[in-house]
Amino acid sequence: MPWAAPVIAATGVVMRDTLNGLRMRGRRLSSNGEDALRRILGRGLAGLGVCAAALTLATASTAAAGGSAVPVFERRNIDLPLVSGGQVASAENQATATATAAAASAPSPTAAVNSISYLTRRYQITPAEAERRLKLQVESVALAAQLAQQHPDDYAGMWLDQAGGGVLKVSMVRPELVPTRPGVVAVTAKWSLRQLESEARRLSAAEPGAEVYVDQPSNQVTVRRGNPGFELKCDPLHCGEAPIRGGIRIDVPRVNGTVGGCSVGYRVRSAVSGKEFLLTAGHCVLGSTHAHQDFTWHEYLGPRTPVTIEDPDIRLTENGPDPGHDYAIMPYQAGASGFWLGGGTVNRRSPLLPHMVNHHDLRITGYTPMAQVQVGWVVCASGSGYTPEPGESYVDSGAGRGYIPGTHCGEVKGKAAMIDVEICARKGDSGGPLFTEADGKALGILSGGDSRSGPCVAGDTERNRYASISTILERVNARTNGEYQFELVPQPTPQSPTPRRG
Template identity: 35%
Template sequence: MRLAKILGAVTASVLFASTIAAAPATAGPTTTIDPSTVKESIEYLMQTYRISEREALRRLELQNNAAELEKRLKSEAAGEYGGMWIDQEAGGKLVVAMTKPAAAQRHIASLPDRANVSVRTVKNSLATLQATYDRISGQVGAKAESVYLPAVSQTENKVVVWERAWLKKPGIASQAEPRTFDADPNLVSARTLKKPTPYSADPIDWGFCHPLYCTNYGPMRGGLRLDMRRDNGTTGGCTSSFNLRTTGGAFPGVPWVLTAGHCMATKTNNVPTEHNREVILNQHGIEKNFYPYDYAALRYVDAAAANRWLESQTNRNMVLKYCRNGGLDSNGDTPCGPQVTSQNQEITSVTPLAQVLPGAIVCSSGAGASSVNYPDSYDSGPGADYLPGTRCGRVLSTDVGINTDLCSRNGDSGSPLFSQVTKSALGILEGSQQARSGPCQLGELTDYAPISTILEDLSARQASGGSVFNVITTPQG
């Protein structure tokens, strides 16, 4: 329902659209992307939209160029620029929202793929939306535990105030309605945010790093299974997302592993967290469980574990890529690259939520798995024939989180969301809107907590100690 409303609003809000034709289209894009570095993203586009590899690469190059175009428009046309997104259904077009279309044309004319860029006239500039967002944030007291959180919707050209009804405390009448905010229907709307269903969940050496069995093939990276002991003695699984390091203050130079906070929500014990039955991390760390503020930053159990899994290793800024789709577990929502291989995806930057483009192609690596398929590993509860590994898909929209069509299941919570195009960290998996089990199906709807939201909150919580949290984005960071 939320996606339908958003897509409907995009269509209904069109006042004017024109394809830039100030200069003739070139025969094809001059790509700066090495196809071998974005295989999974190309495979997703080819299978989902039945297009050629060349066309898939063109779309990814346009996605890449959009980041630089956005910088120029924010710098030189801030008063008119209203945001942008990629419309994959319409042929991989970049849509640029402007209050005055003419202000964008000279910037778009310099793009090699300008024929696939269109301008849409909107009422509000992004600067106006941001100012409204800032004002409403103060009015509703927006923070991790707040019932109401505003977010800028570029595709709707509005600020949406999202109500997290599950955080309301019974018997408090003041929470029945949102606090007063500007209700101009051309600028602001209010909606209920559906809470995603969380997807938390003998050593084998296969000769390479596998999401469930990477004990002999460090370093720690996103996409590996983390097994946590529940209070009732059973074991539940989640997935590592990104390696973090703090600078300054109380934790100078300390390494951390990031996963989802709800993975620890029902665990009061301090039994260390394992991977492939090897103790690696503390059970608890710095945690929060108020989607989209849903995270757990975990320290290594001791210096020896930190040294073995990170400090003695190079390539500390990696996410694991492992693909094993096929048969029952393969459809339009699941394709990735080379099958049954282990590769690394380098992470060199972090993309803030405000810069995540709807329509962009993204990927995630999860470690959810069933004992039916992996009898030597803990069952994380995804259902038989759901296989761990990398899947690619599309950003459907952004609200206070990042909403995608990627497939995920129990045990994938905390999985890293990343862009192969920009080598950027985007978010970590919260859960799905369908609470599905077993092989992937068409029409998956999966939500991710933005990494920028998490890092800002982590650093703010440590403000008194002076430590700042960052994703490791260099090989020896």
């Protein structure tokens, strides 16, 4: 049977003076770039909230590794309402075998309009320079796999330094082993990634409640202690048509009579039965107000299209306590799969205001394992957080008035049990997808982050955290003893952008 194509409903937001501003600075766009930007100008304006979580860096301890002391630092959370975590997925063998092929088959970065828009605004660079950086990002996966395989005792990681000119910094104990390539800079490391990961495993075993991870840019092991709190974080608000898209709204009635809002993450399938499921955040259906079998709906206040139902197999849903273990793999309600996967449409009422400006569908071609995600990557996230305007009938997810749901782009700032990113997100975006637009790869789903409300603000220091797809799949397949063998549904080639209103 043909493979149905999971799709992310993505929306970009660009400043209205982008073209004029570039021309005033003597910079010109390619005709394709100018056409792409024109398609998305004038349909909305929202700032990108990008930034850092409140963390205190304290002194730490050192631990022996190979007769020397590997530096270890401690971070304590301050008002950081986060949920989730988990073990970093190990996929080195698969990565080595597939990284080169994946880079070769990736779509052109030119198609990554949201990522290009983010880079040009944030770093005041030309679209051509943004495309160069995205191409370097895609190629870095294969280079990382190559160096880790050929020089395991020297390779210490890599990251994209966007603020430093968009160069790929490769850390090696013997930096002369770094191949000479445009945009690649060698950095001398004291400790190999193998040594650091060994120390991280030791510390993690010694402190089960702490998040222990390797910080590649500083060549250190970091320990984050404390029990983070929980912030419910939950694009298209009116998307009652097949195929089901990542980022669209699912409303979840609670036992107390209220209704919450979350977002669709990805389509997954059991390789054993062939049955399809949807993936979202576990905290959307687990908690004190969900002491029943949950049903989810798209546009609950009308036309109330059925989507999923909580699976009676409790192993398919988890909400901590370990960070990264925040997922719900949910089957479709009776008859819903035929609608969402079979080409159904719903007569939708027109919203009062246009939502989701500059919509286009991005097809996901696979996923990048947690171990391969690098600091400095440009990534995008979609979600459906929304607070209705006066007189508008829609479930309020608590996002705050003025927040425009859709796709926002930013950067990877760190990796612990989850992927830390500087991207604007609000309540209602929970469960929504994180992905790399340049190559169409899934990364994770939103689990938690900084508490913000209302419009995204350019320059805001906001950090949110995404549970890794590879971590989730490894975790749930281990919990179910391979009875389902869940996998991400494969996707065909990208689709051209299509403007869309609410």
